[in-house]
Amino acid sequence: MAKRKRTQATSSQIENFLLPQKKHYRQRAHANPFSDHSLDYPSSPGVIHWASHYPAFHDTGKIPEFADIGCGFGGLLIALAPLFPDVLMLGMEIRVQVSQYVEDRIAALRVTASESSAGIDAIPHDYQNVSVVRANAMKFLPNYFSKHSLSSLFFLFPDPHFKSRKHKARIISPTLLAEYAFVLRPGGIVYTITDVKDLHEWMKVHLTAFPLFEPVDEETLRKEGKGPIIDAVYTSTEEGKKVQRNGGDKWLACFRRVQVSRNS
Template identity: 75%
Template sequence: MGKRKRSSATASVQPTNTLLPQKRHYRQRAHANPFSDHALSYPAAPDQLDWSAHYPAFAGTGKTPEFADVGCGFGGLLIALAPLFPDKLMLGMEIRVQVTQYVRDRIIALRATSATENSSPDTPRPYQNVSVVRANSMKFTPNYFLKASLSALFFLFPDPHFKARKHKARIISPTLLAEYAYVLRPGGIVYTITDVRDLHEWMKSHLEAFPLFEPVSEEDLRTEGKGPIVDAVYSSTEEGKKVERNKGDKWLACFRRIEVPRI
């Protein structure tokens, strides 16, 4: 018998979104040691950063990032929120080389393929408001953000560091919370979510104990119009989608940066 010929339908199938990067080309370990020397390049101070290189469509506006996704992974949250808040600059911070490069390439591809027919000279094309840096957030967060410049900080499915001796590497700790409170403006929100109950209790208890944060319920956030952000926190990341596929639990805890009255 002769070989079966491929059907015309099969032969004519062409890959779509060929400009978008594929994760399989950016293989890397799931986590990186934040205490290792990663030979990172970082600014000495936030005012030494040229944000126009990250957000060329906003050059000359004086805008700086307002949302920061710490340990942004493959950028799911950033990509979900960018079209919802086109006037707010968003920055992902990721320590892994290949993962950072994937997010960077993904943003470049989305900027190139997401032009809209209805865009005007006064409206930046989609995804111009999002960028990523390779950075160790446990060491260099204040090097990137001015005091009280952020309105949202995201810690989504961070490394749980299960062993007790590794708890010092958790992204939420009293020392680090002082830095987060410094860069977060009064009224700004810290969003945390995890599928590890112990880590949820850890983050929640440390934020509750810190004097510059107060808990805010999911219901209150939705009433304030932050429902789209909450929805993205739950389901936009690769980790969040994996938990859903496995029918696991997710624990959300959000806190507001309080304003300290002047004496």
């Protein structure tokens, strides 16, 4: 009798089996940032046990350097993780089901990496440098990030809040820009992208008017080696892919945190 040949699952088969399905995490597209969402949040960045988020980095002293505000289903985090394996990245998402999906997705990808390292098929990255928290960034951003701790802040396809009376809920506003400038180190970059021209202009006007930010064009950032980040900003999110499928426009605007010189 012929000996039965053993077959090995590929990393793709393992990943498809383990990854969560979005259909089980359905939720409204947007959430009211002014509502009481019964969130637990740290009293300060210093009390956060980052090792629980990034166990592979527990003895390095590293803290998150990239922050994706309103990370949605985590497309940007998953795209950037292999490109910057030594950079810790944190997604912030207010919707409970969506943030749970991202958490489960990261856990599944880490297990996939573990299975691959056990001798199945190698995959390029273990996703130990990405994590997510359910949080309202409009209220609690300084509770997670200390002064000048971030090098990149991402606002990708944020809720446009079309009605004028809702503009105060937009994630880019004069009040919130002070917080973004606080957590972003000098030279750090704010990345914004949207398919809504009015929102694009709104974000540009407010960021340009704020004294601690200056506009930086895409060509300059690519020359500085940030091309892979720009590409991920354009293409990695669910919203970005939808706009691309529908043949819509994407409006990118990036700003650099200004170094302030103080005269004695």
